[in-house]
Structure formats: C-alpha cells, structure tokens
Amino acid sequence: MHPYAPPPQRAALCPARGPRPAPGLVLSLTLPGDPRSAAVGRHAVAASLPRYGLHSFAWPVTLAVTELIAVNAALTPGRELYLSLRHRDDALRLVLWDQHPRHTDPDTLALCEVRRRRALWLLAAVVDDWGGEWGVTEGPPPHRGTKSWALLPR
DSSP, X not given: OOTTSOOOOOOOSSTTOOOOOOOOOEEEEEEOSSTTHHHHHHHHHHHHTXXXXXXXXXXXXXXXXXXXXXXXXXXXXXXXXXXXXXXXXXXXXXXXXXXXXXXXXXXXXXXXXXXXXXXXXXXXXXXXXXXXXXXXXXXXXXXXXXXXXXXXXX
C-alpha cells in the first residue's frame, strides 16, 4: 500500500450495522484572533472544496470565510476563533465561533450587535446573492461568545 493512500474501509464492530456512507466535507480549524488568520482560513477551505467535488462553492465560501474571520478577529483580538465547515443536504454550512463576551448593559449589547452586522455587510450581500441565509447568535451554554453562521445552498 502506498504510504499516502487512505486507510482501508473497516468493518463495524457491531454485525447489525451496515456499511457507512462516504463522508462528506467536514472541516474544523482553530485560528488565532488576528486579521491575518482570514488568509489561513480562506486557503484551507479553498484547498478542501475540490477534494469533495464542491468547486462551484469556491467563490462564495472563500469570501464568506474571509469576512467572518476578519470581522470576528477584529472584535476579539488575541482570542481564538473556531471555524467549522460542513457539506450536508447539498448545502455548505459555515460556522465561526468567537470568544467575544456578552455585554450585560443593554445599550452596549445593542450597539455591539449593530456594529457586528454592519461589519458583515459583504458577507450578507454574497449570501443573499447565492440564495442562502446567515446570522449571528449568542454561543450556546456552556460556551461563551458569539456564533456567526452562513448557509449556502448549491
């Protein structure tokens, strides 16, 4: 066997379990909270798409990744960002979680949310043009921070 060949498909330990379907694209990265991380994320995503026959997603996904990382790195400088990209049901779902703390003051919270959404104007335009959806939500417990996401259908 070639040293870089994928490992052979293994049988499940449980005899009742049938063969597993071929895995789709699943990519997860942890990046530093630095605007230069946008290039790292963009290149990692761009390199993974052809492997799964997802060439048609290259433009919107790489732009979405770049925007999400750059904006969120500016909001939480020096703190790690977690990027996840999954292909399922003929759509790509991109999630970026940052460690931006939730503000307790309602006015500060509202202002911060408005600034984040305004900063993501290019992401909004691309996702809308592609017929997708995007949003920003508070990270689910026990995590703290903000989860920004985009869904791009084929």
